[in-house]
Amino acid sequence: MIIAENLNIYYDSYKAIEDVTFELNTGETLLLLGPNGAGKTTLLRTIAGLHEEYKGKLLVFGKPPVKARDVISYVPQSHSLNERVPLKAIEVVAMGALYKKGLVHFSIPKEILKESEKALEFVGLRRIRDKRFAELSGGQKQRVLLARALVSKPKLLLLDEPLSALDPSARVEVVSVIAKIKHETGITVLITTHDPNPLTEIGDKIMLINRRLIAFGTPEDVLKDEIITKVYGPLS
Ligand code: ATP
DSSP states (O other), X not given: OEEEEEEEEEETTEEEEEEEEEEEOTTOEEEEEXXXXXXXXXXXXXXXXXXXXXXXXXXXXXXXXGGSGGGEEEEOSSOOOOTTSOOXXXXXXXXXXXXXXXXXXXXOXXXXXXXXXHHHHHTTOGGGTTSBGGGSOHHHHHHHHHHHHHTTOOSEEEEESTTTTXXXXXXXXXXXXXXXXXXXXXXXXXXXXXXXXXXXXXXXXXEEEESEEEEEEOHHHHOOHHHHHHHHOXXX
16 A cells, blocks of 8 residues: 655755645555646656655555565656667566566566566457567557566556557557456556546546645545636636
8 A cells, every 4th residue: 555644755945746645555546637747747756766855754565665666567658668679569578577576688588478478468469479569559559568567566556647649549448458457456556647537437546636635535526626627727
């Protein structure tokens, strides 16, 4: 589970997140919502243990995030893979396992290859295992990155804008993989998004932030006109 109490997150003297308190139970899926610059990525990266400039209490499965990194997988908004390196889909997935084990290999060990195939199967992409990552569609790339995040068997999965820049049919595919993760794995999932609509079925909780916590609760509690208007202005 995740516990945040009076959490303040900084970039030098700038406070990007102010006094945020919430708890998320193991196995729950949280949608993190807020306008541009609200601090969604900052909060996600801090929970991932990638940004350590914070004050207040923050525990991920009982530990400060940096000490829990072996059970956390983080999928950034835009992947940083150099597409000129001609990696196959299966190799991209295997990188997730190799990285977590601190291994650098020129050939992928059999066991990791097997796990990577399973992860590709889970996201419905086993058939493209040998295709170059760079040649895949946007939706397929996102699903391969989900497989890469899953192959290390995390307890917490952090997804930054997993649906951005995808066409509607690719969005449906990615949402269905996230739903499968939620229903079949018991992994706790945090997802930042600008548009909660495609994800509300999956979200157990929604957190709305704009530097400060505006609302936290079930989708029915949070997605009310008067709360949304407070942050985004009057709905047209
Ligand atoms: P978006 O929806 O546009 O991606 P966001 O809600 O994810 O926005 P963040 O990217 O977390 O917001 O940014 C929150 C605030 O922190 C912004 O004011 C941003 O300018 C600032 N910020 C983000 N990264 C840095 C950084 N590396 N150094 C300094 N300030 C930063």
